[in-house]
Amino acid sequence: MVAADITPDQTKTSRTRILHVGLGGWGGDWERNAIPPVTEVDRVAIVDAHEPTLRAAQEKLGLPDDMCFTSLTEAAKAVPAEGVVVTAPMDFHVPVALEALDAGLHVLVEKPFAGTVAEARTAVERAEELGLVLQVSQNYRFYPGPQKVRELLAAGTVGDLSVVHVDFRRWDHDAPVETYRHYQFPHPLIYDMAIHHFDLLRMTTGREAVSVYAKVTDPSWSKYTEEAAAVLVIELEGGLVCSYRGSWVSRAPETHWDGEWVFEGQDGYVTLAGRGNSGPADDEVRVGLAGGVAEAVQLPTMDVWGRSAGLRQFARAIRGGGAPDVTGRSNLGSVALMEAAARSAASGKVEPVEQVGGTVA
Ligand SMILES: NC(=O)c1ccc[n+]([C@@H]2O[C@H](COP(=O)([O-])OP(=O)(O)OC[C@H]3O[C@@H](n4cnc5c(N)ncnc54)[C@H](O)[C@@H]3O)[C@@H](O)[C@H]2O)c1
Numbered sequence: 131m132v133a134a135d136i137t138p139d140q141t142k143t144s145r146t147r148i149l150h151v152g153l154g155g156w157g158g159d160w161e162r163n164a165i166p167p168v169t170e171v172d173r174v175a176i177v178d179a180h181e182p183t184l185r186a187a188q189e190k191l192g193l194p195d196d197m198c199f200t201s202l203t204e205a206a207k208a209v210p211a212e213g214v215v216v217t218a219p220m221d222f223h224v225p226v227a228l229e230a231l232d233a234g235l236h237v238l239v240e241k242p243f244a245g246t247v248a249e250a251r252t253a254v255e256r257a258e259e260l261g262l263v264l265q266v267s268q269n270y271r272f273y274p275g276p277q278k279v280r281e282l283l284a285a286g287t288v289g290d291l292s293v294v295h296v297d298f299r300r301w302d303h304d305a306p307v308e309t310y311r312h313y314q315f316p317h318p319l320i321y322d323m324a325i326h327h328f329d330l331l332r333m334t335t336g337r338e339a340v341s342v343y344a345k346v347t348d349p350s351w352s353k354y355t356e357e358a359a360a361v362l363v364i365e366l367e368g369g370l371v372c373s374y375r376g377s378w379v380s381r382a383p384e385t386h387w388d389g390e391w392v393f394e395g396q397d398g399y400v401t402l403a404g405r406g407n408s409g410p411a412d413d414e415v416r417v418g419l420a421g422g423v424a425e426a427v428q429l430p431t432m433d434v435w436g437r438s439a440g441l442r443q444f445a446r447a448i449r450g451g452g453a454p455d456v457t458g459r460s461n462l463g464s465v466a467l468m469e470a471a472a473r474s475a476a477s478g479k480v481e482p483v484e485q486v487g488g489t490v491a
Pocket residue numbers: 151152153154155156157158177178179180183200201202217218219220222226240241242267269322
């Protein structure tokens with residue numbers, strides 16, 4: 131498949147032209163909230179394999195027929211574009227990415243990139259062969275809290291780290307089984323949610339995970355088909371240990387989406403909470419030194435954040451502005467930890483995390 135040609139004018143003077151694949155629940159939210167703030171992009175067509183979903187999106191967005199397709203191949207042939215944003219479910223991420231890359235289009239794909247490192251690697255290698263951008267939307271990175279924590283830890287503000295604790299708690303409020311799709315998700319905690327926290331753990335500490343032990347702790351009232359709650363022990367490079375407790379069925383007070391983090395170091399500790407529903411304003415980072423009370427630190431301001439910040443990096447990378455923070459390759463370490471955690475939950479054993487090479491981004 132070959133994509134429709136872009137005229138020189140379309141790259142020099144206009145915004146980066148993107149096709150959007152997958153207009154379900156989260157894809158719709160991208161249209162409402164993530165794409166509009168990014169002035170560098172123009173979403174020139176939408177694609178959904180499910181005709182009724184496509185038509186519902188078309189109506190909501192008020193788009194003409196020639197901007198709406200049930201296949202990426204058709205869309206790419208008909209509409210000149212430079213990139214594709216993929217918000218289909220995980221199992222389709224790599225197949226759709228390969229389809230797009232083979233059409234000469236750059237790709238930005240939702241998390242989790244893929245269920246296995248081996249599958250993710252096929253897309254990474256194809257993008258590298260073709261010289262195209264392949265980016266993963268790890269949107270939790272692009273909030274002021276994690277950005278500040280990364281900076282504080284890299285500057286040695288609390289000295290050598292000894293341990294990181296992460297708590298994530300939500301409650302599904304006993305939604306009915308018939309209508310709440312999340313109950314049927316594969317690995318709803320480890321693949322759907324903890325992947326965000328795994329990625330933040332790598333980002334903030336700058337270290338890769340080397341092993342993981344996952345013990346599922348589902349209570350009797352969980353309606354999830356697979357794990358809704360688990361306790362994990364993650365060992366990172368240099369012997370740093372992370373204790374992770376995550377639950378979709380907790381009756382304790384809910385955390386924000388980032389969860390609650392404590393990074394303990396030789397000279398003090400850093401706490402992080404954030405990724406609330408009000409945007410960056412919910413982020414909070416505190417530093418406590420030498421046994422003192424933890425004080426809130428000033429966080430950077432961001433004009434766009436979350437998915438929009440990643441999308442802006444995508445548009446700039448396409449136009450030669452440097453690699454985005456999260457490339458397909460740099461995301462392999464997060465996929466490797468996710469894959470090993472799921473393996474450990476099934477085997478009941480400590481599982482090694484595949485070492486994917488490269489540097490932690
Ligand atoms: N980053 C976040 O915070 C966050 C939050 C929610 C969901 N997500 C991710 O977004 C993705 C989509 O989730 P969702 O809840 O919207 O799923 P969904 O099932 O509601 O929607 C997916 C849509 O993709 C379409 N689709 C599937 N295969 C396709 C193909 N080959 N070509 C075209 N369209 C295709 C389906 O018809 C469906 O309409 C998942 O990867 C999920 O993990 C991320």
